[in-house]
Amino acid sequence: xxxxxxxxxxxxxxxxxxxxxxxxxxxxxxxxxxxxxxxxxxxxxxxxxxxxxxxxxxxxxxxxxxxxxxxxxxxxxxxxxxxxxxxxxxxxxxxxxxxxxxxxxxxxxxxxxxxxxxxxxxxxxxxxxxxxxxxxxxxxxxxxxxxxxxxxxxxxxxxxxxxxxxxxxxxxxxxxxxxxxxxxxxxxxxxxxxxxxxxxxxxxxxxxxxxxxxxxxxxxxxxxxxxxxxxxxxxxxxxxxxxxxxxxxxxxxxxxxxxxxxxxxxxxxxxxxxxxxxxxxxxxxxxxxxxxxxxxxxxxxxxxxxx
Numbered sequence: 001x002x003x004x005x006x007x008x009x010x011x012x013x014x015x016x017x018x019x020x021x022x023x024x025x026x027x028x029x030x031x032x033x034x035x036x037x038x039x040x041x042x043x044x045x046x047x048x049x050x051x052x053x054x055x056x057x058x059x060x061x062x063x064x065x066x067x068x069x070x071x072x073x074x075x076x077x078x079x080x081x082x083x084x085x086x087x088x089x090x091x092x093x094x095x096x097x098x099x100x101x102x103x104x105x106x107x108x109x110x111x112x113x114x115x116x117x118x119x120x121x122x123x124x125x126x127x128x129x130x131x132x133x134x135x136x137x138x139x140x141x142x143x144x145x146x147x148x149x150x151x152x153x154x155x156x157x158x159x160x161x162x163x164x165x166x167x168x169x170x171x172x173x174x175x176x177x178x179x180x181x182x183x184x185x186x187x188x189x190x191x192x193x194x195x196x197x198x199x200x201x202x203x204x205x206x207x208x209x210x211x212x213x214x215x216x217x218x219x220x221x222x223x224x225x226x227x228x229x230x231x232x233x234x235x236x237x238x239x240x241x242x243x244x245x246x247x248x249x250x251x252x253x254x255x256x257x258x259x260x261x262x263x264x265x266x267x268x269x270x271x272x273x274x275x276x277x278x279x280x281x282x283x284x285x286x287x288x289x290x291x292x293x294x295x296x297x298x299x300x301x302x303x304x305x306x307x
Contacts, residue, residue: 049151051179054141055186058160058176065159068107068136068167073284075106075168078292079205080277081244081262082113084144085129087121091267092275093129095294100135103279103292107135107167111244111262112142112178112207118150123157138165141178142207142244162186164193168282170201177208182225190229194236200285202238209243211252211259218246233257240287242278249276249291260289267295 069075078096085091099105108130115122130137141161145154154161161176173193176186194202208220210229220226233241234255241257247264262278275295281288 049146049149051176051181051183051186054146054151054155054161054176054178055183055189057155058162059185059189061160063160063163063165065138065163065165066136067165068138070166070168073169073200074282076103076279076281077167078105078108078277078279079111079242079262080108080265081111082142082144082247082264082266083110083126084113084116084264084266084268085122085126086116086268087119087125089125089267090129092265092277092294093132096265096277097133099277099279099292099294100133105135105279108133108137109172109205109242110137110139110265111205111242112140113144113244113266114139114142114154115145115150116268118145118148118153120153123150123153127157138172138174138205140174140205140207140244141176143178143180146178162189166199168201169199169284170203170282171197171199172203172205174205177206177210177220180208180221181223182229187225187228191232191236194232194238197236201240201282201287202236203240203242204233204238205242207243208245209250209259209261210241211254211257212250214250214252215246215261230254230257251289263291265294 068077078099080096083091096108100108114126139158141154145151161178162174164171164173166172173190175182175190182190206220209215209218210220210226212219234257238257241259243259243261246261248261249263250259250261252259260278263274263276265275265277267275274293276291276293279290279292
């Protein structure tokens with residue numbers, strides 16, 4: 001009996017020894033599946049995230065985007081629509097950087113579709129070029145940014161898809177319209193942000209154009225949410241809605257609210273008009289807007305710094 005027990009103990013030791021050697025030489029499939037499961041949980045599937053999920057995450061943290069400038073009501077900022085950055089290349093950033101110095105631009109806003117396919121390398125390329133700018137910059141989320149599970153990278157690198165900040169005499173509210181939906185919680189947040197505004201000028205940044213028929217299918221869907229947004233903008237006297245997605249310039253005023261869509265800031269995608277960003281000049285209560293050409297369509301005079 002004693003010999004049987006000793007034999008059993010030796011067999012168990014031998015078994016564990018073989019298991020340990022097997023782990024060291026050829027990890028079992030479970031050790032491969034564990035990190036894969038964590039990756040899938042972190043990045044999701046190829047399906048888009050929901051606006052409710054994105055807002056929940058965005059509203060759970062303190063925004064990292066600080067106020068841009070203080071102490072002046074005379075300033076200029078740039079609004080760039082749809083950079084669509086690839087994993088390599090500088091897009092139109094060289095032209096933007098020149099304009100920042102030439103036009104004394106104080107900060108830059110991007111109206112969504114920062115990337116082409118929502119891939120990590122594209123986000124990295126976009127951020128590297130933004131960080132090289134000499135002024136603060138502020139992103140918005142576009143539909144291209146959430147494809148291929150791109151929201152996971154946006155959240156990781158850029159943080160919230162909804163936030164607000166002040167610059168000069170303006171309040172800027174960045175909303176998440178990337179999927180053509182707002183959701184109940186974000187709608188309430190938008191109303192609270194509009195209602196609490198104390199700045200003379202009020203700007204809302206939306207990737208998808210909210211108002212107008214000029215955009216064809218490139219606009220926010222005709223839903224009750226769209227009418228709610230328009231009603232809120234009019235009730236709280238929003239001055240400007242800055243928009244992207246369409247890749248063409250449109251300027252429409254409805255019931256005192258001015259909806260301005262910037263053309264393409266991408267060196268790869270151009271649907272209508274010329275490549276440009278919007279230069280927005282603020283002189284107290286007065287605001288002027290001009291299109292600054294970039295990329296292939298940029299005039300030689302501007303490239304030489306003559307205008």
